[in-house]
Amino acid sequence: MKIGELSKTAGLPVETIRYYEKIGLMPAPERNASGYRQYRSDHRDRLLFIKRCRNLDMTQDEIRELIQLTNEPEADCGEVDALLARHLNHVREHLAELTRLEKTLERLQKACSRGRTVSECGILDGLNSEIGQLEDNHPANHVPGTHGK
Template sequence: MKIGELAKAAHTQVETIRYYEREGLLPETVRTESNYRVYGDEHVDRLSFIRNCRRLDMTLDEIRILLRFKDSPLENCADVNDLLDEHIGHVAARIKELKALERQLKTLRENCRKSQQASQCGILSELSTASHPDQELTTSKGHVHGAHSLKAKL
């Protein structure tokens, strides 16, 4: 099958397939006499595996490691378990950061409780004064919330 057919079969965009090829996640394919790449069911299976990993928010490096084990089925999978444990830790940290972000946004929302002219909007005013990601956001009621945990994400 050609790349367009592979894209349909794997529910993946052609550009994404080419990107995964450049990144070495998909094995090289044979080419026809007219220089078209020819893909098989193994490419559909591998793309499905990659898509499932991406759905779990795994990085390309993590996927590379998992693919190495998938390609070496007789290897011990202890490192796969370790990789997943580490990924779970990253997800837990992101959840914590997202909860902090939610609190910050709710605090920011407290600065403007009614519809009014934009020049009087407390949200816009607060966003103008919080000039650094580490600077704390304050509500009109004087509550202080730090923004330091999200600086890497912003």
């Protein structure tokens, strides 16, 4: 099948498929005589596997590790379990960070009172007064910890 058909089958853009090939998550397809990529069912299966992993918020490195582990079908699956345990721990940390973010936003929202001007806005004042604290604890992330790990 051609890349457009694979894209429709998997529900992913062509650019994503090419990207996964470029970074080595997808094996390179064979090319026909006219140079078009020819994908097989194992390409579709791999792409759907990657998509399921991404839906679980797994990183490219985690997916790569799982793919490598699938190449050893007789090996003990303890490494797969350990990878999932690490990922679950990351998800739990992320949830805790989101809870802290929610509480901060709620606190800021409570600082607002009706009938005031923007120059008197409690939310903006709170953002200005807390900005140093937020930067010290969570640099450069809109949700602390989500992009740095």
